[in-house]
Structures are given as C-alpha cells and as structure tokens.
Amino acid sequence: MSKEKLVKDVTSRDEDFAKWYTDLCVKAELMDYSNVQGFIIYRPYGYAIWEQIQNYLNKEFKKTGHQNVYLPLVIPESLFQKEKDHIEGFAPETAIITTTGVDDLAERLIVRPTSEVLFADHYSKIINSYRDLPILYNQWCSVVRWEKTTRPFLRGKEFLWQEGHTAHATKEEAMAETLQMLNIYDRLGKELLAIPFITGKKTDKERFAGAEETYTIEALMHDGKALQSGTSHYFGNGFAKAFNILFQDENNESKPVYQTSWGVTTRLIGAVIMVHGDNEGLVLPPHLAPIQVVAIPIQSNRDVVIDAIPKIEEVLESTGLRYKVDNSDRRPGWKFSEYEMKGVPLRIEFGPRDIENKHVVVVKRNTREKITVPFDELATTLPKLINDVHNEMYEKAKAHLESNIRVAKTYDEFKAHLELGGYVKMSVHGEEAELQVKEDTGATARVIVEEDLITNTCPVTGKKANITLLFARAY
C-alpha cells in the first residue's frame, strides 16, 4: 500500500469516531497489531511518546524522593491469593504459566496484572524499623490482564505502565503521598499532555481491588466519553496485615505500615489522540511530541534552497527543540500530509521566494495558521510558538471539558444531558443509584463531587440523596 493511500484512508472523525481512532493509531505508525489479539506492537513513533512521558515522570518521581526498582514478572498463585479483595478483583483477568518446555510447574505462576502482592511480600522482608520508612518505590514494566474487548492503547491484554508502591509509618503520611502523586499526574496533564483532568475520589463501587480509597484523573475525549487516565490508591494497612509488613516504631512497638500505589499507563497515548486529534490526523501537544518542528524545503533541487538547509538546521539546533529536516525526494504535498498525520506541532516551509525575502513560513498544526517569520527571528520565535500551541491546545480542551459538565435535577434531565456527551452531575442515593444508572444508560460514576447536594432526593431511586457524583459514559 503506498503512503499516499495510507494518508487518505483515515476515516473522518465525526463520521465514525471509533474507526477514526484505530485508523489513526495504525496510520500515524504509533502501533501495529501483533499475532495475538490484544497484544500490540509499540512502533518507534508511539514508543517515543511513551518515553517522553517516562522522562517527565522520572524527573518528578526523583524530585519527590522515589527510586526505581524491578520486581519479577510472575507471582506464585499462593502469594497472589493472600489478599482476598485483591484476588477477587484480578483473578478472572489473569494469564497463567503452567508449564515449561520440559516440565509442568509444581505451582502455577500468574503473570503480574499489577504488583501489589510482590511489593508487599518484599516489604515484609526489608522493613524492620521506623528508620526504614518511608519506602518510596516505582517500577516501569508491562502487565498482562486478560481483557476480552481490546483497543489500541486504551485497553489491551498487555500494556506498559509505571506502578508506584510506597510504605509509610502513619496513615497521614500515606494519604499525603496518595494525593501528592495524584497531583503530579494532574500536572503531567497540564504541562505535558495539554489535557485538563478532573481529579477526585472514586465511589466504593469503582474503587481498586483491595484499596481503601482510589483517586483518579479523568479526561474527556472529543466524542464526549470519559477516560480514566490514571489512579492513586490509599491502601490503609490491609496489605500490611495480610503480608505481615511490620515495623518497630520509636517506642519499640510493632506496627503495620500504611501503603499506597499509583500508576499511569500507555492509555495516556490514547487520551492524547482522542482529546486533540482531528480529521488530518494526530495533533500532538508540543512538549510531548517526539518531533516538535519539521522543516520542509520547497523546490529542493534549486541551489538557493540547498544552500539554505544547513542554515535552517543550525537555527533549529540552537533552539534545543526536537526537529527534523525532511529533504527526501518525496513531494512537499506528500510530506505535509505525512507530518500532519503524525501531529508534528510546527512545520517550516521554505522555497526560493522565501529565501529571497529572508523569511520562512511556519504552520501551526493545531490551528493550521500560517505565519511568516523573518529568518533572523526564527530562533526566538519557534520556542514561543511551541508554548503558544501548547497553551492553545490546553485551553481548547479545557473549554470543551467545561462546556460539557451539566447538572441534572431529574432523571429525565440526566438522560437528556447524557446524550449530549460529557459529564452529568447529580446527587444520588449511593451505590443503588449507581447500579441503576449503569443498567439504564451505561454511564458510571467517574468521581465523587465534594460539593453541597444539588437535590435532597435522589432522582434515580427516589430515596434520600447522600452523595453528589459526576457521571459519564466512559471508555
């Protein structure tokens, strides 16, 4: 299949959002499907986006005193079953190694779906005294969850993530850690992904298996559906009791530790696609983009253009931006489509006329605005434009989010709002209402809203309202 064909073959976003999404994943060369349903190949361009996220988070984790570690891929089944709530949540989704090339195993090994039990077991061995606390570990790895319905980046049988696991002497410290990490994720959205997250606490029903509290960052996709984009869990000392993670405090008393865990995944790549992308392809937030500026010479067989290329390269190099000069023999129009598809934030075009006039044309991917920039202002203008594009993208996503949070005082109003897409705020009678709403509409409670009740009666059950929730249909 020719490249030109590839570019043209992307479905329109407004015609079929789901197909537009998967087309884009493949055709922007972010990923490819493997031979096993639900396992994807992270191609260089997709993996480079993940590496940008890793770089951002590794810096933040280090600043806040966290250390990277690596624990085993496998969990013995007996260890996995030590924490009852946790096993119930994950057991159906586990992939299990039962045999080798030579022998069947004496004990079945679960491929980690998440590593709480491995960390808990390790902590029970290395923690002795209050002097050993807090322990602030993070792990970058892949995990396996046997999901039936899969979709690139959003839900897969294997995905890449980081999982932080910490142990603390007090409840207060553990809770502060839970919220600190939620806050780092929120800033990741604001500073790197140009995505405004709604942050908040999950209801009991939506909580992580084994956690006492789950906090979440939720993003709103262009099609009006919500996407849980990361979570931070406070475990209390449930795991500590199940795994005997005890420390001697200052008075030589033996006490269980308090734990947290928190993670974001390659799902964030999906969020970026679905928040910012358009009919021409990806629109990458500039601080995240593997290529921030692409320079494309026009009539590149002309001497004047050939001579200008190293000068452009020198300017680009001086900015410290991630750039590419595409001087290949393909047509400029083909290149424009290609880099639009790949969502490169800024494109520089320069032909003989531009060089004569000592300027270049810069095109912003997000607005397609064309700006003529004098050559000697290019080095200072590019970083400014990068920031402009980031801010514009963030503000656009924020406006979309804010205009799609609606309040419902009746169940009919709720259903009507839901059809518009986005979030609907409603005060309800707890879990009973959540279950009913889900059954009737497919929407789920995304976060608890810490505000006064909107209505005293729950519009769903007719009972006394006791909690305000933000509902949405979600990925």
Next chain:
Amino acid sequence: MSKEKLVKDVTSRDEDFAKWYTDLCVKAELMDYSNVQGFIIYRPYGYAIWEQIQNYLNKEFKKTGHQNVYLPLVIPESLFQKEKDHIEGFAPETAIITTTGVDDLAERLIVRPTSEVLFADHYSKIINSYRDLPILYNQWCSVVRWEKTTRPFLRGKEFLWQEGHTAHATKEEAMAETLQMLNIYDRLGKELLAIPFITGKKTDKERFAGAEETYTIEALMHDGKALQSGTSHYFGNGFAKAFNILFQDENNESKPVYQTSWGVTTRLIGAVIMVHGDNEGLVLPPHLAPIQVVAIPIQSNRDVVIDAIPKIEEVLESTGLRYKVDNSDRRPGWKFSEYEMKGVPLRIEFGPRDIENKHVVVVKRNTREKITVPFDELATTLPKLINDVHNEMYEKAKAHLESNIRVAKTYDEFKAHLELGGYVKMSVHGEEAELQVKEDTGATARVIVEEDLITNTCPVTGKKANITLLFARAY
C-alpha cells in the same frame, strides 16, 4: 538483623568466591531473592546501575540511528516454531502460558525468551521497499528462560536486557551493523564498566540458535573464569526466508533482507562485581556508580562541622557529579563500611580539624588511598580523581586479563594452564577438539583467535589443527 551485622557477614573473596559473590549481591542491596526460584528483585541500588548502562547505550544507539520499540511479551507457539534452528535452541527453556483465570487458551503462548520471531513477523508486514531499509530497532525489556541453575545477575529465569534487531538490503550492511554494535559494547566496557573485553567470533558449536555468525564480548572475572558479557549476531537471510521478509530493490526485484540482533543484559552487573569487587565489598567504576562521591562529616554535632556541610554540598553540586552527603546519626565508622560495601568510588571525610585547616580528606575506594585536598581545590580535584579511579580500575583489570592468557602447545600444558585460571590459547582440530576439551576439563571455546596456527597438529585429537581458539572455564 542489624546493618553492622550485615556488613561483617560477607564471606572473604579468596576463601569462597561464589559465596562472596552472592553475599555481596544481597548485602550491597543490589538485589533480593523473590518467592520464585531464579526470579530476582532488582533493588534501587542495583536498578540504578542498570539505568546508567541504559543511559550510556541509549545515547550510543541514538547516535547510530537506532529507535526504541516495544513488542509483545508473548509468542504464539506456531509462530515460535517457524525457524527450526531457533526453536531447537530455545524450546527447552521456554515458559508457557496455557490458561487464564477463566478459560484455557486455544493456542499456547511462549513468554519471550528472545524476540527474533516477533521482530521477523513484524518486519514481514512493514517492509516493502528498499526505501524502508535499513530498519534499526532496539527494545528494552525482560525475557524469561527456564534455567535450572541460577545465580543473581549471571543466570536467571528472568533477566533485563536490550535486544537490537535490524534489517538491511545487503549482506555487507548487515555485517557492518553486527560489528558496529560489537564495537559499541566493547567501548561500553572500556568507558563505563572499566572492563577490558576480549572480542571475537564464536565457533559453530557456541553460536546463537539460528545465527550465521555470533560475535561476543568476553570478560575475565577475578577468580579466573570467563563471562560471556554480550553478543552480536549476523543472521544472513535465514529468518527472512522463514518469515518472508521481502523488499523490492531499485530494479523492482523482490529480495529477502539480511538481519542482525545484539544484546547485553543485567549480567553486566555481575561482571562489574566479579571483576572489581574486593573483601570490603563492591568497587564500582566511577562513571557507572549511582553515587560517585559520598561526603561524611565527622563529629557532626559540632557547630563548625554543621556549618561546613552546606559548603561541601555546594562544591559537590558544582561538579555535576552524583553525590550524597550522609549526615545521618550513625557512627562514621559504620558509614565508612556501608559505602565501601556499596563501592562508592570517592569518600570525603571532614571533621573539625580538617575544617580548621581548610581541607578535606578524600579516600579512593579502589586503592583506599587517602588524599588531603585543600577546600578551594576540591571542585577541580574531584572530577580528576573520578577519571583517575576509572583509569586505574581499567588498567588493573587489563593487567589481570593480559597476565592470564597463556599459550598451550600440548594437551598437558593446556590442562596445567587451565588450572591457573584465565584463558588458554590452543590450535585445534575444530569441533571434535572442543567437545573433548569440554568433557575432559569443563572448559569451552570462548572465541576464535584470528592468528597463525600455533601448532600444526591438534594437541587434543592428534589430527591436523585448523583453527586457533581461546578456551576458558566460564560462568
């Protein structure tokens, strides 16, 4: 168990090298054992060493045009069996997922022991034209091989590594790539690990399953045993034919690609321990060390010392070195032992007397030499000492290597040399001699020596010698 006890408990290196090694792995907090035999926990200090190796290689890979990707953890059994030699080599060592928390799988999934077949399958889909070549990919991940005898870092059921996989239009290009990557590994030894490698080609018998040529980097451990520390394979077009990886050349002819793969693993951490370590613990090469300088105040309750700490920190910060100031309430003697155990290359001691005399004492971990450094020369002296320590460690390892390569003209001489440890060079009659030597002595051919024959007759078989090999007992 108290820390003091831990430090004292390490076995002497010369008494029991194997026990010294595993003691050190645990007590320097590089790793811990998990609940599944052969799967280890990479603790923060051990993982930080691996991250230094990753940083070095990622820069080199990028300079040479390679891109990182991530392919699935699992290989369908049918795909795995497509390349006959390869499957024969790896089948006995595979771990196999056969079931999930809900259902048995229709097809068994091999947990990747290496990813040649996954890359080959992917390449068959994304390569069409000579314009798509070369493809230069690298992957950081863990792999699983069901080894019976395991030892931390050296041989495990799971280990961390990078695996490069490339595809080229010509044999020459692929061979140049194979050698280029071998050369990068060799420089990694010289520049980061302070380990001189012997590089060369493996014999047919020792070649990687499915490869046409395997090149290796081999290191000599302190106990005289060799350690294969990395490999670079030239595949020819064996995989390309088995997986139908074809491209259209400039004349529109369909041709199979030529491939390479190359990798180093966390085994390198084991090499560093066994080449440089001593009875006091690790001795880390300074460019690799997670902490390059540790500063320890003496009588740290004295005001003059308390006042000096931020000044020392300021100097350390200005050097750009990775440092730690340990102002905890433990005794200085305890701290000295701790950081010696952890192999920190430079230790700064400063007490009231030092501060009065406007100097500090710097102790080199490798030689235990104490150097008095005037305070105002500290910022310039430290980076110089870091380089000195690196060079001294490299030269020491090189001298050890060079004095342990011996030549044998008779089989008795060979056996006598072998008992001294290190390598023995001998001209032999190919594979027949290799098998005999292994049976008689346990030694294997490490590399082919590209020199004139030493003897015309093979001392092992009595037949005509046709190849010169470097033999050693190896891990």
